[in-house]
Amino acid sequence: MRKQRPVKDSFVIMTELVLPNDTNTLNNLMGGRMMHLMDIAAAIAAQKHSNRIVVTASVDNVSFRDAIRLGNVVTLQAQVTRAFSSSMEVHIDVWAEDIPSGTKMKTNEAFFTFVAVDQSGRPIDVPEAVPETPEEIQLYDGALRRRQLRLVLGGRMKPADATELKAFFDIE
Numbered sequence: 001m002r003k004q005r006p007v008k009d010s011f012v013i014m015t016e017l018v019l020p021n022d023t024n025t026l027n028n029l030m031g032g033r034m035m036h037l038m039d040i041a042a043a044i045a046a047q048k049h050s051n052r053i054v055v056t057a058s059v060d061n062v063s064f065r066d067a068i069r070l071g072n073v074v075t076l077q078a079q080v081t082r083a084f085s086s087s088m089e090v091h092i093d094v095w096a097e098d099i100p101s102g103t104k105m106k107t108n109e110a111f112f113t114f115v116a117v118d119q120s121g122r123p124i125d126v127p128e129a130v131p132e133t134p135e136e137i138q139l140y141d142g143a144l145r146r147r148q149l150r151l152v153l154g155g156r157m158k159p160a161d162a163t164e165l166k167a168f169f170d171i172e
Contacts, residue, residue: 005127007136010049010080010090014041018072029068034094037076038062038110042090045078046114049088050126054114057087058150062110068096081136082143086123087115089143111146 014037016022022033039056046054068074075095080088094108118124131140145164151157152165159165 002125003127004130005049007049007080007129007131007140008133010045010078010129012041012045012048012076012078014044014076014078016074016076018068018070018074020070023070026067027070029072029074031064034064034068034074034108035059035062037074038078038092038094038108039112041076041078042092042112043114045080045090046088046116049080049083049129050116052116052118052124052126054088054116056112057115058113058154060111060146060150062108064108066096066105066107068107069098071098073097073099079136080129081111081131081139082147083126083129084147085125086117087113087147088126088129089113089146091139113147113150
């Protein structure tokens with residue numbers, strides 16, 4: 001039986017101030033810089049869960065809802081949602097806060113997948129993720145469908161073998 005670890009133990013909060021070097025000519029945080037910050041926060045969450053070196057395997061759709069402005073404080077919250085044999089799905093929420101105006105809004109959300117590796121770079125088993133809260137359970141329950149979708153889109157799984165996806169769409 002695999003070792004188990006509560007998903008809450010992987011929770012990470014990372015905070016950054018948007019400075020001029022982080023912005024484009026419209027004084028908005030550059031998308032690539034945002035993805036860089038998301039990758040770091042998610043990697044830390046995956047490392048906390050696995051206690052191993054991790055590498056980014058995939059990034060799901062990253063939605064840029066609202067611009068993050070120069071001077072905003074960006075808060076990233078990342079947590080493992082589910083672990084498979086050597087891979088882990090991590091959910092990231094991004095919030096932008098304009099401290100002088102007292103406004104805060106959710107600007108980004110994504111799922112990243114990481115693989116734990118040994119010192120030689122080979123995949124290594126990770127602990128099972130145990131959800132406890134209703135939100136954690138909901139994210140955990142959807143993780144297998146998201147994983148199968150990633151594998152099908154990446155050509156690593158035949159659509160006919162994606163049982164969770166077929167059940168979701170009620171396809172026989």
